[in-house]
Amino acid sequence: MRLQLDTFSVRRLEFSDRTRLVDATLYLNLAEISALLTQHPAIADVEIAITHPGDEVRIVHLLDAVEPRCKLEGRGRIFPGVLGDPTTVGSGSTCRLDGMAILTTAEFPVPVGGLLQAREAVVDMSGPAATYSIFSSTANLVLHFVPAPGANNADFDSAMRVASLRLAEYLAQQVGGREPDRSEVYELTPTERDLPRIVYIYQAQSQGTLADTLLYGTQINNIVPTLIHPNETMDGAIVSANFVYACFKNPTYLHLNNPVIKELYAEHSKSLDFAGVVFYRGHNYTQAEKQRAANYAAKLAEFLKADGVVLTGEGGGNSAIDMMLTLQECERIGIKTTVITYELGGPEGKDFPLVDSVPEAETIVSTGSCDKTILLPEIAKVLGGVAYLDTAQPATQAREIMLDKVYCSTNQLGAGYMMAQAY
Amino acid sequence: MSEKIRVVHYINQFFAGIGGEDKADARPERRAGAVGPGRALQAAFGQDAEIVATILCGDTYFNENADRVADDLIAQIADDKPDLIIAGPAFDSGRYGMACGKICVVAHEKLGIPALTGVAPENPAAEVYAPYIYVVPTGGTAAKMREAVAPMARLGLKLARGETLGTPAQEGYLPSGKRRNVFVPETAAKRGVQMLLRKVRGEPYETELRVPTYDRVTPANPVNDLKHATIAVGTEGGTVPTGNPDHIESVRATRWQTYSILGMDTLAAGGYESAHGGYDARFANADPNRMVPVDALRVLEKGGAFAELYDAFFSTVGCGMPIATGTEIGRAMANRMKQEGIEGIIITAT
Numbered sequence: 001m002r003l004q005l006d007t008f009s010v011r012r013l014e015f016s017d018r019t020r021l022v023d024a025t026l027y028l029n030l031a032e033i034s035a036l037l038t039q040h041p042a043i044a045d046v047e048i049a050i051t052h053p054g055d056e057v058r059i060v061h062l063l064d065a066v067e068p069r070c071k072l073e074g075r076g077r078i079f080p081g082v083l084g085d086p087t088t089v090g091s092g093s094t095c096r097l098d099g100m101a102i103l104t105t106a107e108f109p110v111p112v113g114g115l116l117q118a119r120e121a122v123v124d125m126s127g128p129a130a131t132y133s134i135f136s137s138t139a140n141l142v143l144h145f146v147p148a149p150g151a152n153n154a155d156f157d158s159a160m161r162v163a164s165l166r167l168a169e170y171l172a173q174q175v176g177g178r179e180p181d182r183s184e185v186y187e188l189t190p191t192e193r194d195l196p197r198i199v200y201i202y203q204a205q206s207q208g209t210l211a212d213t214l215l216y217g218t219q220i221n222n223i224v225p226t227l228i229h230p231n232e233t234m235d236g237a238i239v240s241a242n243f244v245y246a247c248f249k250n251p252t253y254l255h256l257n258n259p260v261i262k263e264l265y266a267e268h269s270k271s272l273d274f275a276g277v278v279f280y281r282g283h284n285y286t287q288a289e290k291q292r293a294a295n296y297a298a299k300l301a302e303f304l305k306a307d308g309v310v311l312t313g314e315g316g317g318n319s320a321i322d323m324m325l326t327l328q329e330c331e332r333i334g335i336k337t338t339v340i341t342y343e344l345g346g347p348e349g350k351d352f353p354l355v356d357s358v359p360e361a362e363t364i365v366s367t368g369s370c371d372k373t374i375l376l377p378e379i380a381k382v383l384g385g386v387a388y389l390d391t392a393q394p395a396t397q398a399r400e401i402m403l404d405k406v407y408c409s410t411n412q413l414g415a416g417y418m419m420a421q422a423y
Numbered sequence: 424m425s426e427k428i429r430v431v432h433y434i435n436q437f438f439a440g441i442g443g444e445d446k447a448d449a450r451p452e453r454r455a456g457a458v459g460p461g462r463a464l465q466a467a468f469g470q471d472a473e474i475v476a477t478i479l480c481g482d483t484y485f486n487e488n489a490d491r492v493a494d495d496l497i498a499q500i501a502d503d504k505p506d507l508i509i510a511g512p513a514f515d516s517g518r519y520g521m522a523c524g525k526i527c528v529v530a531h532e533k534l535g536i537p538a539l540t541g542v543a544p545e546n547p548a549a550e551v552y553a554p555y556i557y558v559v560p561t562g563g564t565a566a567k568m569r570e571a572v573a574p575m576a577r578l579g580l581k582l583a584r585g586e587t588l589g590t591p592a593q594e595g596y597l598p599s600g601k602r603r604n605v606f607v608p609e610t611a612a613k614r615g616v617q618m619l620l621r622k623v624r625g626e627p628y629e630t631e632l633r634v635p636t637y638d639r640v641t642p643a644n645p646v647n648d649l650k651h652a653t654i655a656v657g658t659e660g661g662t663v664p665t666g667n668p669d670h671i672e673s674v675r676a677t678r679w680q681t682y683s684i685l686g687m688d689t690l691a692a693g694g695y696e697s698a699h700g701g702y703d704a705r706f707a708n709a710d711p712n713r714m715v716p717v718d719a720l721r722v723l724e725k726g727g728a729f730a731e732l733y734d735a736f737f738s739t740v741g742c743g744m745p746i747a748t749g750t751e752i753g754r755a756m757a758n759r760m761k762q763e764g765i766e767g768i769i770i771t772a773t
Binding site (some may be wrong): 105113114115116131196198207208259260262263264267271272307308309312316317318336337338340341343344345346348349350351353354355357358359361362363364365366367368369372403411413414415416417418420421422423 | 628
């Protein structure tokens with residue numbers, strides 16, 4: 001598979017009479033976009049806003065983040081299985097708009113308890129909290145969806161996803177085909193030297209509606225660990241439908257721009273031989289199912305003749321068990337494995353940092369503790385909602401908030417620069 | 424030129440030149456300027472800081488009256504307006520080390536200034552006080568005085584200036600046992616790939632988190648005489664009366680409760696719900712017996728499998744709960760069970 005990725009830089013977003021990209025400013029026709037987003041009967045309305053890094057703006061009720069992309073050449077459509085047939089993607093050429101994100105926000109129509117609910121997820125565009133989210137430094141098109149009366153959560157969720165992914169494709173289509181700012185080719189070419197073969201084991205969450213991940217448009221709750229070409233992820237083969245915990249959920253934006261895949265490609269043929277990606281489901285229900293998934297993922301890495309594995313997860317304690325079992329099985333069959341994980345540890349950092357661990361976990365990368373609190377200052381403007389979901393207080397107000405409610409604060413795909421350390 | 428950093432130094436009766444063990448009941452006092460090892464410390468500070476006062480006390484007298492002596496000494500130095508307090512070094516002297524730790528904690532609390540001491544890593548004061556104040560590891564005896572005061576002075580200046588500290592290894596102090604968030608120049612993904620490559624190549628690597636060790640829980644012995652035993656049922660699945668009247672938290676719960684099942688053959692659907700924030704609770708809400716199996720246990724009770732089902736079930740939410748909280752709740756529940764004569768419990772988990 002050979003994929004050319006054409007990148008167009010976007011630094012500013014502005015509403016205008018015509019959608020076009022000029023000098024890194026993406027002009028957007030509001031009426032046109034609004035019409036595109038409100039086609040499904042489960043969506044009554046959408047409020048569209050723009051915000052940039054440094055703005056005195058807080059975004060709440062964040063569900064997903066998407067980067068505009070479209071296919072220019074080659075088989076299939078971007079986000080296959082969601083926007084069209086599940087045609088195999090990852091070849092040809094693809095256009096992407098770098099530096100911006102489409103952020104979806106909403107409150108779901110039917111209140112639910114327990115796990116399967118969308119929890120508060122916050123991004124501040126300026127101030128002390130802005131260092132904790134990668135989406136504080138992108139130009140953001142913030143969509144706030146309003147459900148139609150009588151719509152159920154699953155239909156509303158699906159409608160928002162199709163609408164926002166369609167918008168992502170549409171925006172890229174208005175730009176693609178011209179001379180890009182830069183262009184890269186991704187291909188797992190055979191390496192000439194004898195370099196260590198590194199496999200990426202890529203775990204994603206799947207527990208039900210509002211806590212799911214889609215592979216070519218289909219929920220992954222029944223898959224055994226499987227192989228996927230890294231290029232397929234760049235064309236949207238993996239889409240997030242997970243809104244459970246702000247700090248844990250891996251947005252579609254990062255499935256498209258997976259930081260581990262990016263690093264492995266950057267080092268391919270230099271210091272390592274990128275041998276492939278094993279994609280699997282975390283949050284398996286029983287110990288036996290967890291062990292089965294772990295064994296299967298490790299076995300596929302072995303089939304790929306891996307010398308080493310980078311392992312990432314998605315979710316809280318349940319997912320951590322799947323990760324540790326996978327790491328243990330990889331090490332047992334002789335594959336060195338590094339895991340990237342969030343930490344807990346309590347607000348003071350005194351308690352146990354991991355929910356689960358195995359003695360074989362000798363190389364752990366920390367993405368920081370989500371148990372720490374930070375102060376969100378009073379802020380002028382809020383997008384995405386009015387009041388914090390958990391406290392119902394106005395979201396303009398200052399509050400102490402745990403990092404687990406800050407979007408992507410301890411992202412396990414390794415997008416962030418935070419880590420926890422002993423002191 | 425900025426003003427010199429003002430330092431108060433604490434030492435014991437021996438280093439103050441009062442005497443050895445026979446003078447260990449020496450009363451607390453404050454003296455102006457540097458005394459004894461304070462001179463070595465002052466030399467290490469150079470022109471950057473000045474020891475404005477020394478406080479001292481006999482080791483026995485201090486430890487027998489620790490709260491009062493520490494409060495009294497810290498009150499005496501308030502007018503010295505110190506920017507920093509340094510105690511010791513106490514090397515491997517246990518009582519001196521404990522006094523150093525205590526005086527630092529009180530100075531930090533009452534005056535809001537940074538505090539540090541130096542003790543040998545095997546000194547009990549190291550373990551006791553490293554979580555609260557900065558403890559610089561030293562040699563075992565006063566022969567290592569010069570090696571001890573240099574890193575203490577260096578760290579003290581950094582603390583007094585409010586500089587951001589690196590890791591304990593970089594700065595030369597004992598880890599507090601706590602972890603904090605910091606930002607570093609490389610993404611976690613890049614660090615992960617680089618760490619893995621070092622491990623694969625057999626090069627030295629440093630993990631960002633050492634795997635903690637957990638206590639192993641030994642299962643209790645079987646109930647001796649089940650036919651005559653009172654058996655209870657409990658859950659971490661968060662089953663509570665609908666509306667969650669006791670506000671058991673959905674995550675990181677600090678509360679637990681018992682709910683009566685007196686005269687009930689089953690938990691009525693609609694009467695209970697799960698407060699738990701970590702699993703799909705639809706099945707547990709549709710039929711609460713699937714989380715707390717009162718229906719099945721009543722059948723067993725009637726069939727004589729055991730004497731009696733205890734007339735309430737135990738419930739909490741086991742989701743993201745720190746181990747310390749879990750241990751505390753477990754102890755409290757077990758105490759209640761003992762008081763109530765419960766001989767066995769079936770605990771369901773999610």
